[in-house]
Amino acid sequence: MTTMLTSLHRSRDAVEPALRKAVARLDPTTRAHASYHFGWTDADGRATSGNSGKAVRPALALLSAEAAGDPEAGIPGAVAVELVHNFSLLHDDLMDGDVERRHRRTVWTVWGASAAILAGDALLALAQEVLLDCPSPHAPAAGRLLAGATRELIRGQVEDLAFEKRNDVTVEQCLNMAAAKTGSLLSASAAIGAVLAGAEADVVDALTMYGAHIGLAFQLVDDLLGIWGDPEVTGKPVFSDLRSRKKSLPVTYALSQGGPAARELAAWLSNPDAVSEEDLRRAAQLVEDAGGRQWAATEAERRMRLGECALTAVSLPEGPRAELIALGRFIVNREL
Amino acid sequence: MTTMLTSLHRSRDAVEPALRKAVARLDPTTRAHASYHFGWTDADGRATSGNSGKAVRPALALLSAEAAGDPEAGIPGAVAVELVHNFSLLHDDLMDGDVERRHRRTVWTVWGASAAILAGDALLALAQEVLLDCPSPHAPAAGRLLAGATRELIRGQVEDLAFEKRNDVTVEQCLNMAAAKTGSLLSASAAIGAVLAGAEADVVDALTMYGAHIGLAFQLVDDLLGIWGDPEVTGKPVFSDLRSRKKSLPVTYALSQGGPAARELAAWLSNPDAVSEEDLRRAAQLVEDAGGRQWAATEAERRMRLGECALTAVSLPEGPRAELIALGRFIVNREL
Numbered sequence: 001m002t003t004m005l006t007s008l009h010r011s012r013d014a015v016e017p018a019l020r021k022a023v024a025r026l027d028p029t030t031r032a033h034a035s036y037h038f039g040w041t042d043a044d045g046r047a048t049s050g051n052s053g054k055a056v057r058p059a060l061a062l063l064s065a066e067a068a069g070d071p072e073a074g075i076p077g078a079v080a081v082e083l084v085h086n087f088s089l090l091h092d093d094l095m096d097g098d099v100e101r102r103h104r105r106t107v108w109t110v111w112g113a114s115a116a117i118l119a120g121d122a123l124l125a126l127a128q129e130v131l132l133d134c135p136s137p138h139a140p141a142a143g144r145l146l147a148g149a150t151r152e153l154i155r156g157q158v159e160d161l162a163f164e165k166r167n168d169v170t171v172e173q174c175l176n177m178a179a180a181k182t183g184s185l186l187s188a189s190a191a192i193g194a195v196l197a198g199a200e201a202d203v204v205d206a207l208t209m210y211g212a213h214i215g216l217a218f219q220l221v222d223d224l225l226g227i228w229g230d231p232e233v234t235g236k237p238v239f240s241d242l243r244s245r246k247k248s249l250p251v252t253y254a255l256s257q258g259g260p261a262a263r264e265l266a267a268w269l270s271n272p273d274a275v276s277e278e279d280l281r282r283a284a285q286l287v288e289d290a291g292g293r294q295w296a297a298t299e300a301e302r303r304m305r306l307g308e309c310a311l312t313a314v315s316l317p318e319g320p321r322a323e324l325i326a327l328g329r330f331i332v333n334r335e336l
Numbered sequence: 337m338t339t340m341l342t343s344l345h346r347s348r349d350a351v352e353p354a355l356r357k358a359v360a361r362l363d364p365t366t367r368a369h370a371s372y373h374f375g376w377t378d379a380d381g382r383a384t385s386g387n388s389g390k391a392v393r394p395a396l397a398l399l400s401a402e403a404a405g406d407p408e409a410g411i412p413g414a415v416a417v418e419l420v421h422n423f424s425l426l427h428d429d430l431m432d433g434d435v436e437r438r439h440r441r442t443v444w445t446v447w448g449a450s451a452a453i454l455a456g457d458a459l460l461a462l463a464q465e466v467l468l469d470c471p472s473p474h475a476p477a478a479g480r481l482l483a484g485a486t487r488e489l490i491r492g493q494v495e496d497l498a499f500e501k502r503n504d505v506t507v508e509q510c511l512n513m514a515a516a517k518t519g520s521l522l523s524a525s526a527a528i529g530a531v532l533a534g535a536e537a538d539v540v541d542a543l544t545m546y547g548a549h550i551g552l553a554f555q556l557v558d559d560l561l562g563i564w565g566d567p568e569v570t571g572k573p574v575f576s577d578l579r580s581r582k583k584s585l586p587v588t589y590a591l592s593q594g595g596p597a598a599r600e601l602a603a604w605l606s607n608p609d610a611v612s613e614e615d616l617r618r619a620a621q622l623v624e625d626a627g628g629r630q631w632a633a634t635e636a637e638r639r640m641r642l643g644e645c646a647l648t649a650v651s652l653p654e655g656p657r658a659e660l661i662a663l664g665r666f667i668v669n670r671e672l
Contacts, residue, residue, distance in 0.1 A: 029498060030494055091457065094453070113431070117427055121490050122487065122490045124461065125460065132480045140479070144468045144469060147465035150457075150461035154366065154458045159363070161450055
């Protein structure tokens with residue numbers, strides 16, 4: 001764990017100067033909003049030694065390039081995936097009405113909706129600009145990979161918003177949405193460094209699969225934490241996702257199983273008044289009784305193994321392969 | 337005029353199949369919202385023979401490729417600039433609170449803010465995907481051009497929103513904002529076809545300058561129409577920009593001139609109650625008396641000539657050069 005944090009810090013130290021240089025190209029207003037969002041400044045523009053997040057996507061991108069034998073080639077890719085990730089955070093926070101991120105007010109709550117829309121737009125455009133400015137002959141392929149992942153990311157958010165209003169979402173549809181919303185950019189992050197380094201197709205494919213599998217495993221674990229996570233660790237109230245009646249993966253699975261627990265859970269979900277601690281504890285028990293908890297944990301484990309198999313099946317240098325696997329486990333298992 | 341409309345229709349016929357094919361890559365929900373926005377379907381998804389706008393940017397992109405000797409090369413560029421233009425319309429309509437566009441309800445009023453944000457995001461990402469998918473070895477250069485223009489477009493909207501709250505904007509700042517908001521994408525449109533066709537730098541530079549000049553000329557004329565345009569032709573109420581107290585280019589120029597007319601105009605602008613037909617007529621007269629109308633008309637004419645000079649100073653085939661100049665005049669002079 002400590003080693004992993006050291007490795008994440010090392011990767012952040014390698015990427016952050018390039019990320020700041022890219023953001024410095026934006027107009028002063030947008031630059032100020034983006035710098036606040038990244039945790040570099042406070043709302044008055046004063047430099048902070050803040051928490052910019054774990055930056056796991058840039059770390060994946062750097063290891064991906066290292067796995068392909070050219071660590072330096074990964075930097076523009078690392079910057080680009082972090083820009084796309086933060087574009088989506090800026091817009092999603094607004095659409096989801098989230099007022100806090102990493103214990104700070106979100107951009108739209110500080111400067112309004114237009115500021116968040118424009119800052120997100122600017123980061124998305126900048127991601128492609130950074131990639132296409134880099135001297136690698138493989139930059140266009142990396143740009144295509146990133147644009148496709150962005151299209152999937154948007155599909156995921158579109159479906160997530162639509163699913164909130166539906167009661168008939170299947171487990172398969174829910175997994176497919178998570179693959180788009182969470183998996184696509186992690187997958188692109190795990191592959192983009194290798195693409196920029198000119199790796200063979202089999203290596204790029206293996207890294208793509210690895211990222212997609214850990215993306216889904218991450219989402220399954222995130223959904224488990226949304227119900228059973230320790231509030232001290234997650235920073236969210238206990239039973240958080242049940243309070244908001246979120247039809248997350250374990251809940252959707254439980255509902256799909258039929259039987260008395262599933263039926264009682266469905267009835268509870270449609271009753272917005274049952275929000276006492278006891279109601280929530282009962283609902284969590286129903287998800288567990290209908291098999292949702294066990295399924296999600298097993299499925300997360302299975303995806304992790306599939307990802308690791310994909311990495312083992314191609315020829316990669318041992319160091320980067322081991323670091324990729326360790327990073328994947330760190331991403332997935334975080335607070336569990 | 338009729339010839340120009342024929343030429344615009346010809347260009348739309350050449351580009352629209354590729355544009356529709358690109359939009360078909362989006363998820364069904366986003367595709368439906370985008371298809372409505374483009375005027376291809378109604379709000380229920382039924383095909384319409386609607387008005388998709390004049391599509392002057394794709395027409396510029398095609399002529400730009402033709403000027404460089406390879407008309408076919410311009411198509412992905414034409415699709416990409418039209419996608420970026422419509423990304424900005426979707427987001428700007430939401431930020432500006434505009435409820436109608438081309439006599440139809442805007443996407444955010446039909447499906448909500450999130451739909452407009454996501455559809456805009458999707459078109460922006462798709463623009464780069466279309467460019468980078470095309471086989472031209474110059475696609476990355478075109479992608480860079482487009483990403484830079486998008487950054488400028490966003491700066492323009494950021495400044496436009498900020499200027500609404502200020503009373504001290506200079507003519508120079510206002511021109512600089514218009515160059516970003518209106519000029520940057522018209523400039524990229526006029527150059528992108530030539531870039532994709534592999535034209536020499538002097539040709540690309542001339543086309544870039546041409547597009548930037550007609551962009552500013554267009555904005556100056558648009559601002560004149562916002563005050564003195566015929567409501568029958570513009571589709572907006574008479575004195576439209578004065579009603580909304582918009583500090584457009586002629587108004588900003590008039591205010592900068594000092595003297596009694598400028599002082600009376602400044603006083604009128606700060607009085608939100610003076611909105612009678614007579615008040616508005618008086619305000620328009622003050623803009624004219626302080627020289628704003630004459631300046632804007634002269635400046636638009638000057639920009640047009642500068643653009644045409646730029647085109648004349650490089651070696652271009654006569655046909656495309658003449659068509660570019662005719663299209664520029666059509667864009668600028670529209671309803672005047």
